[in-house]
Amino acid sequence: MKKTVLFIVVAALVGFQMLPGKASSHREAPLISQDPMADNTDLYAFVSPDAPSTVTIVANYIPLESPAGGPNFPAFDDTVLYEIHVDNDGDAKEDLTYQFRFETQTRNPDTFLYNTGPISSLSDVNWNRPQTYSVRLVRNGHGAASHEEVLGTNIPTPPDNIGPRSTPNYDALAAAAVTTLTNGIKVFAGQRDDPFFVDLGSVFDLAGLRPFNGLHLLPLAADAGHDAVARYNTHTISMQIPIGQLVKPGNPTVGIYASASRQEMRILRKTGSADTYGPFVQVSRLGHPLINEAVIPLGQKDQWNRDDPEDDAQFESLYLAPEVTRLENGLYAALDNANESGRSDLVAILLTGVPGLNFTGPRRADLLRLNTALVPSPAGACYHPAVPSPPSTPSRFGVLDGDLCGYPNGRRLADDIVDIDLRAFAEGYGSILHGLLGLPNRTPNNLLGDGVDANDKPFLPHFPYVPSPHQGYEVP
């Protein structure tokens, strides 16, 4: 009785009800671990319009960073191996691998805050969590003759863009982090605006495309597209590399992919050694955009991410009979039904390169292929001579519009990947490619698009081209 009274008294005092269940288990480790720091979001590669003897590669990681994401601001992960791989002889094996490793310092161990005052320079003591990195070049990554070269160490990154009090003069801070390595390669690593643009909200709603709402199987009123990635940031690793260091003589086309790897840890030490770490395991890779999302089925994603592009022949059937095309045919009766099998056009564009443009050989591999011999105008375009009265500016449709310096010959920041893919998968290649390569040009498939045609922020006219990140203070 006394016990019950006490119980009720305590319960009343502390204001809780007795719970039927358990106490917390001390061993209930989280199971879900999506891994944004080791997640490639996009890869870009283009001949730099303002420095045409160089190629710029932009590898983005960490999706959908909310600018106001404090108090834990995103950063590269010190334990992840970030890599950009280049094949320059068509065998789909990496010949040049640029490795990035990050190191975070804690300047003031007495606080968990990101900064304790305005950050006015990269060495400002108010910035409590500065991050630096090293760049290594590994040649012939897989071969016995591979060797490593340190291209730079202790290279600064800018802080995240917090707000006008913490990070005033952000653009200057970021510019100070652009570093030229001894061999003439420029590098930048840090937070940026996410340059991708897409109407995810509609696309995820049963492949809806707002401008074509009326033609959908489940029609809605037509509407302009909404950029779902607008006002989100990402983390960029970018390099500007002299073309001479990238290509092999006589072979101007390179194939590129970016990856993130995490190291295995073992439960037991190996006998007689302190080696508790296993090898690095690739957990994310990216060559062409949207392959992991639009081509590779759920059950194979981990495997696909772990495999190297040189083994991509195993996935060829998914390109030959793409599910995206079946969806387009099924959901949009107004479209001229595209072939749902035998799509060697997609294998060429996505796995081998397009003959006459950026073909690298028969080896199937998801690599972003860039023909560095095609030099853009200062505005960034290079139209095929067959294009009647070409504009001076680049086309967001890239090669589909005859602008050979755009996707899928490499990829520029402004290329409208979503619209290009929608049209290519539906065999609406446009009149120029129909004329040049005989590719099908179905109508109205060649008009498809999500209605989001450009990024929410203008791109910079110079390296690193990707605009400064949205500020947390301004974007709630």
Add this chain to the structure above:
Amino acid sequence: MNPKSKQLGWVAAAILAGIAAAVAPHVVSRALARRSSLDVVSRTLARRSSLESRASEGGAPAVGMPGGPPTSSAGLLQRISEMEGRLQKQPDDVSAAVLLSDALLRQARATTDARPANRASDVLKTVLKDNPGQYDALRMLGAIDLSQHRFRDALAVARRARDERPADAWNYGVMGDALIELGDYDNAFEAFETMMSMRPSAAAYARVAYARELRGNLDGALEAMQMAANATSPQDPEALAWYAAQIGELYLKFGKVGEADREFRRAAFVYPNYPAAMIGQGKVAVARGDRDRGLAIYLEQLKRTPTLDLAARLGDLYAGRGDTAQSERYYQLAEDLAGPAIAQTEANLALFLAEHDRKLQQAVKMAEAVASTRDDIFTEDALSWAYFKVGRINEAAAASERAMRTGAKDERILSHAAAIRDEAHRRLHVVERRFS
């Protein structure tokens, strides 16, 4: 912009993505046949989607994922109310059930309150009744079973899910967690190694950390737990707090109180009032000799998360002050807080009784009952100590041997073992003297 579409998806995920994985031609024709029934299509979509898919859940990323609400206490509440709303309209909405369960599981951990997990269990079982093969719900049910200490159920569910998708590392995590609780360490460690080799991740690092700790490798455990913390998204403060608190506990085992303090404060910084962070700070205060502060922290935390462990700690602190009346009150509360459900799956009440010389015969019975269902070292330790307290030294010694079989350097297990060994020797000595 519509806030929901803003949350959607994952940068590159866009395109016809989730749908590509989702709507097969037969779905389309079904929808054609019933043009008005959008719900049929979207339900089918949901069935095909998965938490591990970036383009999943009709576009909604899981809590703590990029584009989803953070796992802060506000973020969890937001997600729970959203998904409860969806389920109210459509009780068999699989993706809502899975996302809700995920948030509830975290809330259960962040509040040490079992009710959220009970709700998750109900919701998942409802959708699985209609769709027994629904993979995401099945996979999540394994995690919920674990959280409710139904280890054998969790193991069975995880094995079924593993058979369905052998390449999903998640299932090896659930299997390993269940096996560890059941005391099948070799197979548990093998499951963790498989999980790690499939995809190194925070979840895998944390499990290797615990396995190393069980093997007595505290340095290695600390190293791996730090890797887990490193590999966790800043959007996931609940997991960050969990890892930081675990690191704090490991530092305490090394006697590094300053480092432990920093990690517990870090946990409380990223997730205010996180139970393990607050209790950890209480432990730090006691370790530093500041028992008043320890007492205050425990009392405050008891209001938020009333548990046997906290009440017992308070009882001990009052006992240390010589305040027998207060100490007895909290000991009594500790007994009350155990609850019948927990007492059947956990030997912690038995251990509490044995350590505090209360209801010893009952403690033996309880420990024996639990030990008949699981053979982990902590259950064996409780059993050994209960036997010891009632003078059944041979049985105590045998259970203690089993409690030490992994080589864990657990202070409690080791001190119990030492006392049991001494008593066994003493008795042997007495016997020898009699015969000499």
